[in-house]
Amino acid sequence: MVVKDRKSQLPTSVNLGSPRAKRLAYLTLTLKSICSLLAGLFISLQIGHYALELGKRFDLVAADTVASWTVDVNTAGVCPQVSALYPQNSDNAETWTEFGELLETQKFKELAIEKLSGLIQIPSESYDNMPPPGEDPRWETMGQVHDYLAVAFPLIHSTFSLTKINTYGLIYELTGSDSSLKPYLLAAHQDVVPVNPETLDSWKYPPYSGFYDAETGIIWGRGASDDKASLAGIMLTLETLLEKGWSPKRTAVLAFGFDEEASGIHGAKSLGKALEETYGQDGIAFIVDEGGGFKDVYGTIFATPGVAEKGHADIKVEVTSPGGHSSIPPTHTTIGYLASIIVAFEKNPFPVELVRNTVPHDTLLCYASHGDAIPHSLKHAIFQSTYRDAALREVEDLFVSKDHWYSSLVGTTQAVDMVFGGVKANALPESAYAIVNHRINTVSSVNETATHDTQTITSLARSFNLTLKAFGEEIISDSAYFPSGSKGHIELSQAFDHELEPAPRTPTFDKGSKPWEFLSGTIKATYNAHRNLRVIEGEESNNIIVSPGMSTGNTDTKYYWNLTRHIFRYNHKNGAYGGDIATGVHTVNENIPLDHYLEMIRFFSTLILNADEAASF
Ligand SMILES: [Zn+2]
Numbered sequence: 001m002v003v004k005d006r007k008s009q010l011p012t013s014v015n016l017g018s019p020r021a022k023r024l025a026y027l028t029l030t031l032k033s034i035c036s037l038l039a040g041l042f043i044s045l046q047i048g049h050y051a052l053e054l055g056k057r058f059d060l061v062a063a064d065t066v067a068s069w070t071v072d073v074n075t076a077g078v079c080p081q082v083s084a085l086y087p088q089n090s091d092n093a094e095t096w097t098e099f100g101e102l103l104e105t106q107k108f109k110e111l112a113i114e115k116l117s118g119l120i121q122i123p124s125e126s127y128d129n130m131p132p133p134g135e136d137p138r139w140e141t142m143g144q145v146h147d148y149l150a151v152a153f154p155l156i157h158s159t160f161s162l163t164k165i166n167t168y169g170l171i172y173e174l175t176g177s178d179s180s181l182k183p184y185l186l187a188a189h190q191d192v193v194p195v196n197p198e199t200l201d202s203w204k205y206p207p208y209s210g211f212y213d214a215e216t217g218i219i220w221g222r223g224a225s226d227d228k229a230s231l232a233g234i235m236l237t238l239e240t241l242l243e244k245g246w247s248p249k250r251t252a253v254l255a256f257g258f259d260e261e262a263s264g265i266h267g268a269k270s271l272g273k274a275l276e277e278t279y280g281q282d283g284i285a286f287i288v289d290e291g292g293g294f295k296d297v298y299g300t301i302f303a304t305p306g307v308a309e310k311g312h313a314d315i316k317v318e319v320t321s322p323g324g325h326s327s328i329p330p331t332h333t334t335i336g337y338l339a340s341i342i343v344a345f346e347k348n349p350f351p352v353e354l355v356r357n358t359v360p361h362d363t364l365l366c367y368a369s370h371g372d373a374i375p376h377s378l379k380h381a382i383f384q385s386t387y388r389d390a391a392l393r394e395v396e397d398l399f400v401s402k403d404h405w406y407s408s409l410v411g412t413t414q415a416v417d418m419v420f421g422g423v424k425a426n427a428l429p430e431s432a433y434a435i436v437n438h439r440i441n442t443v444s445s446v447n448e449t450a451t452h453d454t455q456t457i458t459s460l461a462r463s464f465n466l467t468l469k470a471f472g473e474e475i476i477s478d479s480a481y482f483p484s485g486s487k488g489h490i491e492l493s494q495a496f497d498h499e500l501e502p503a504p505r506t507p508t509f510d511k512g513s514k515p516w517e518f519l520s521g522t523i524k525a526t527y528n529a530h531r532n533l534r535v536i537e538g539e540e541s542n543n544i545i546v547s548p549g550m551s552t553g554n555t556d557t558k559y560y561w562n563l564t565r566h567i568f569r570y571n572h573k574n575g576a577y578g579g580d581i582a583t584g585v586h587t588v589n590e591n592i593p594l595d596h597y598l599e600m601i602r603f604f605s606t607l608i609l610n611a612d613e614a615a616s617f
Contacts (some may be wrong), residue, residue, distance in 0.1 A: 006600055011312075020537055021033030021535075022107075024591060028279075028606075033278075037048055040437060041202075041277070046323075050283065054476045056307045059081040061449070064450050065593045067531060070099050072320060075362065078365050078366075078368075078369045078383075078386075079362075079365055079369040079370060079544055079545070079547055080368035081370075081520070081545060081546065082484075082517045082520045082521045082524070082546075083521060083523050083524070084430070084521055084524035084528055085518065085520075085521025085522050085524065085526040085610055086525045086529075086606075086610075087338070087606070087609040087610055087612075087613060088613055089613055091308050092612060092613060095241065095244055095246055095438070095609060096606065096609050097117060098244065098372075099240065099241070099244070099602075099605045100529055100602065102240065102604075103598055103602055105614050108240075108411075109594065109598065111236070112217060112232075112236060112594070112598060112601065113212045113594060113595065114209070115152055115153075115232045115235070115236050115598060116219055116229060116232040116233075116592075117211070117212060117219060117221075118152060118210065119145070119148060119152075119153075119209030119210070119228045119231065119232050120208065120209075120210035120221035120222065120223050120224055120228055121205075121208055121209070121210045121221075121225070122141055122144045122145050122148060122192050122208075123141055123190050123195075124141040124144070124153075124192055124193035124258070124435070125138070125141065125191065125192055125193070125194040125195070125222075125224070126146050126194075126258065126259040126260070126261050126262040127194060127416070128263060129262070129263050129477050130266070131554070132166070132266055133166060133167035133168055133266060134167065139167070139168060139258070140439055141330070142167075142168035142190055142258045143168070145168075145190045145258075145304070145340075146164075146168070146170070149170075149235065151208055151404075152235070153235045153236070153238075153239045153540055154239075155242040155243060156172065156235060156238055156239050156242065157395070158237075159174055160170075160172040160173060160174045160254075161173045161174075164278075165270045165271050165274045166266055166267070166270035166271075168190070168258040168266075169258060169267050169270050169271045169274070169456060170190070170254070170255070170256040170258060170268065171253065171254070171255050171271065171274060171275065171278075172252075172253070172254040173251065173253050173254075174247075174248055174251065174252045174325050174436075175248075175251050175330075175395075176248040176249050176250040176251040176252070176612070177247065177248070177249050178249045178250065178450075179251065179555045181250040181285070181615070182250075182283065182284060182285035182617070183251035183252065183253045183283070183284055183285065184250060184251075184252065184253065184284060184285045184286050184287070184288075184611050185253045185254070185255055185275070185284050185286070185287045185288075185560070185563065185564075186234050186252070186253070186254050186255075186257050186287075186288050186289075186604070187254070187255045187256070187257070187268075187287060187288070187289035187290075187338065187555075187556055187557065187560070188227050188230040188231040188234055188254075188256065188286040188290060188571075189227045189231070189256060189257045189259075189260035189261070189267070189268075189290070189556055189603055190231060190256050190257065190258045191225035191257070191258050191259055191260060191261050191262070191267075192222045192227075192228070192261065192263045192519075193222065193226070194227070195207045195222050195585050199236070199587075199588045201205070202588040202589070203588050203589055204220065204589055205220040205221070206221075207221055207222040207590070208221060208222060209221055209589075210224075212594070213578075216593075217594045217595060218591050218592070218594070219591060219592050219593075219594060219597065220589070220590070220591045220597070221590060221591070222590050223590065224583075224584075224590050224591050224592045225573070225583045225584070225585050225590055225591065225592045226290070226585045226586065226590070226606070227260070227290045229571075229573075229592050229596075229597045230290050230571045230600065231445065232597075233571070233597065233600045233601045233604055234254060234604055235603045237601050237604040237608065238252070238254075238604075238608070240605070241605065241608065241609075248608075249419065249612040249613075249614055250268070250285070250406060250611050250612050252608065252611075253275070253279070253284070255268075255271050255275060257556040257562075258270055259560075260439065260555065260556045263322075263498060264556045264558065264559055265498065266541075267556070268556035268557075268558070268560070269310060269557040271404075271556075271559065271560075272559030272560050272562070273559075274562070275560065275563055276562050278565060279563060281562050282562070282563070282564060282565070283563060283564075283617055284560075284563040285515065285564065285566065286515040286519070286564055286566035286567070286568065286617070287557060287560055287564055287566065287567045287613075288519075288566065288568050288570060288571070288607065289553055289555050289556060289557045289560075289567070289568070289569050289570075289571075290555055290571050291305065291306040291555055291568070291569020291570050291571065292305050292306045292338075292549045292570045292573075293570070293571070293572060293574060293575040294523070294527070294544060294552060294572065294573075294574065294575060295574070295575035295576055296576065297341060297367055297371060298367055298371030298372060298373045299371060299372035299373035299374075299376040299520070300370050300371050300372045301527070301543065301544045301545065301547055302366065302367070302370070302371075302544070302545050302546075302547050302549075303520075303523045303527070303544055303545070303546045303547070303572070304546075304548070304549025305519060305523075305545050305546070305547075305548070305549055305568045305569065305570035306365060306549055306550045306551050306552075306555075306568065306569030306570060307359060307505060307506035307508055307516070307548045307549065307550065307567075307569075308358075308359045308442050308502065308503055308505045308506070308548075308550045308551070309442075309502065309503035309550060309551070309553075309554050309555070309569070309570065310409075310412075310439045310440055310441060310499070310502055310503075310552065310554070310557065311438075311439070311440030311441075311444070311445065311449075311499070311500050311501045311502040311503075312438065312439060312440060312452070312493060312499060312500040313438045313440060313441075313444060313446050313449050313499040313500070314435050314436070314437050314438070314494070314495035314496055314498070314499070315435070315436045315438065315439075315449075315450065315453055315492060315493070315494065315495060316433055316434075316435055316436075316492070316493050316494070316495040317338065317341055317342075317433060317434050317435075317436065317453075317457075317490065317491075318431060318432070318433035318490070318491045318493075319334045319338045319426075319432050319433070319466070319488060319489070319490050320334060320429065320430060320488055320489045320491075321333070321334045321337065321430070321466075321487060321488025321489070322428070322430070322488070323427060323428045323429065323430040324427075324428045325426065325427070325428070326425070326426045326427060327426070328591070329428060330428075330487070332395070332464065333429055333432075334419045334421060334426055334428075334429045334431055334432040334488065335422055335429055335432045337466065337488065337490070338419070338421060338432045338433070338434055340419065340460060340464070341434070341457050341490070342416050342419075342434055345414060345416060345436060345453075345456055345457075345462050346414075346416070346459055348456045349411075349414065350411050350412040350413070350414065350441075350449075350452060351411065352396065352400060352401065352407045352410050352411035353392075353396070353410070353411070354395055354396050354400055354410055355392075355443050356383070356385070358408050358410075358421060358442050358443055359442065359505065359548050359549065359550045360406065360410045360442075361385070361398075362547070362548045363547050363548060363549055363550075364382050364385075364395065364399070364510070364563070365382060365383075365386070365616050366545060366547030366548070367382070367547070368382035368383055370542070370547075375398075377398065378398050378399055381394040381395045381398055382395055382456065405552070408439070408552050409550065409551075409552050410441065410590050411441055412438055412439065412440050412441045412444055412449055412452075413437075413438060413439045413552075414436050414437070414438050415436070415437045416435070416437075417435055417436070417437045418434060418435040419432075419434045419435075420432065420433055421431070422436075425578040435495050436453070439552060439553075440500075440501070440502055441502070442502040442503075442505070444502070445501055445502070446494075446499045446501055448498070450470070450471050450492070450494075453470075453492060453570065454468075454470040454471070454475060454492060455511065457490065457492075458475060458476070460477075461490050462475055462476060462480070464487065464488075465481050465484075465486050465487045465488075466486055466487060466488045466489060466490050467486045467488075467489045467490070468489075468491075468492075469489070469490070469491045469492070470491075471492060471493060471494070472491040472493075474505045492606055496532045500558055500586070502506075503554075503558065503561065503567070504561060504565065505559075506565060506566055506567050506568065507565060507566070508548045512565065512566075514614075514616045514617040515566035515568075515617050516566070516568075518610065518611075518614050518617070519568050519570070519607075520546040521610070522603070522606050522607050522610050523544065523570075523572060523603070524543070524544055524546065525606050525610075526572060526599065526602050526603040526606045526607075527544040528543055529602060529606070530599045530602055531543075550569075551569065557569060566617075569605070571600055572596075572599060572602075572603035573596060573600060574593075574596040574599060
């Protein structure tokens with residue numbers, strides 16, 4: 001690990017993360033580039049000087065910032081960083097230091113393994129489209145989770161209040177001493193993705209063994225990473241703090257859903273309503289839930305807390321046409337029509353367009369500003385893309401289109417995931433349908449997605465003489481085929497009534513960015529402490545860069561939007577070793593290295609103690 005020693009050139013009073021500031025910053029930079037081309041020519045220096053002076057005169061850029069750019073085209077101001085944030089007040093600082101020392105002990109490590117392993121041993125699987133609790137015995141494993149938590153974390157259960165929502169949803173609360181501070185919410189989910197019995201042979205250790213391999217230092221089993229390390233980590237952190245005599249200044253709330261892996265319809269949805277009834281709209285200071293972690297990108301460690309989420313829609317495309325005996329078939333059966341429609345969808349993917357002031361663009365700006373080994377051409381294009389459209393397209397070519405994960409993040413995606421039709425080999429199917437799953441990009445909407453789908457198949461419907469109804473609206477009626485009549489009908493609709501608009505973005509600059517800065521500082525303190533990289537007081541600590549980020553999926557927080565604007569999908573997971581495949585999330589051999597899990601616990605302890613001290617939100 002190379003420890004970088006950089007000092008931010010950003011005056012703390014100037015926040016250049018805002019769109020306006022970015023534009024101005026690059027306008028200035030461009031002028032400077034032009035000037036350097038003509039370096040040596042007196043006139044160009046005059047122009048450059050004049051441009052910068054002009055900027056200063058009209059208050060477009062801070063004088064200090066201009067001064068730093070003239071020395072070094074370091075663009076630290078584009079993805080501004082805060083200092084590491086350590087608990088300050090003497091009690092908290094002492095508790096935090098002691099906690100950190102405890103984390104290093106064999107005894108604590110064994111305790112941490114035991115708590116997580118025990119939780120993994122409960123097969124709390126959630127399945128799609130389950131009936132509510134009480135109507136399906138498969139939910140009962142969540143009851144085992146509750147019993148386990150009560151025994152494993154006795155102090156929490158004797159100090160926090162506990163409310164169960166819709167039988168298995170858990171809300172814990174420990175009221176803080178200062179009622180003027182808004183409570184914060186830590187979220188995790190109790191359920192796991194079911195283990196496909198056919199894959200059992202591929203698991204190194206049985207999925208519900210919770211086996212700890214002391215040689216490799218890895219804890220194995222379904223849920224080890226998603227999301228039981230968070231659940232056990234939050235609980236163990238609080239239990240340990242209580243043991244140390246800590247009592248919160250700021251109210252701490254925990255919310256644990258039980259069907260996150262099945263869209264949260266019974267768990268987080270009910271929890272969200274209950275939380276809003278208790279704390280009110282905007283009644284929570286910030287939420288931390290599962291999500292982004294940190295990893296090496298272009299030679300620099302980046303943490304990318306999720307500050308936005310894509311939307312979601314499952315569209316049902318149903319074709320109906322007359323049935324009959326298959327010995328006298330028409331040219332196309334309903335299944336044939338449906339097949340053509342599916343082909344049309346796949347031939348017309350949604351455009352993948354990078355848009356300014358969206359999270360995917362802001363993440364790239366952070367890579368360009370702080371990534372030590374980012375290729376120069378890409379860095380240049382990213383910087384230029386803040387004001388030049390052609391450069392945006394260049395970044396799409398150079399990076400987005402080459403990275404399948406990133407292009408999925410940027411654009412609205414579509415995947416035909418289910419198909420039904422036909423009942424008998426000698427009977428023409430009267431109906432057939434497919435479900436198209438969409439993840440909607442953050443600048444689009446459910447409506448726009450539906451319109452795109454409708455347009456994709458309208459001319460095809462016409463060419464087949466089929467009528468078309470889309471989302472309740474008649475697009476092609478039978479009269480279009482007068483007098484012969486249509487050959488069948490296509491209907492587009494929302495499949496499961498759970499469509500979701502893209503999430504509101506968590507503020508990360510300008511007004512309202514205090515919780516973001518608080519989280520950033522906490523991440524830095526955690527990262528440094530876990531590696532003994534405590535920085536000298538007052539210096540910027542850029543061993544880890546914190547960038548706005550997002551994931552391609554959703555979390556339980558989609559039901560918590562009303563509680564706060566400050567939602568962070570981040571649990572400080574070390575992504576250093578190969579992403580989802582290596583950690584086995586949603587597949588075989590799920591695992592988490594003990595050290596990664598311990599660092600998550602360090603993160604939660606730092607977050608909780610810092611939250612008691614943060615008075616500005
Ligand atoms: Zn999860």
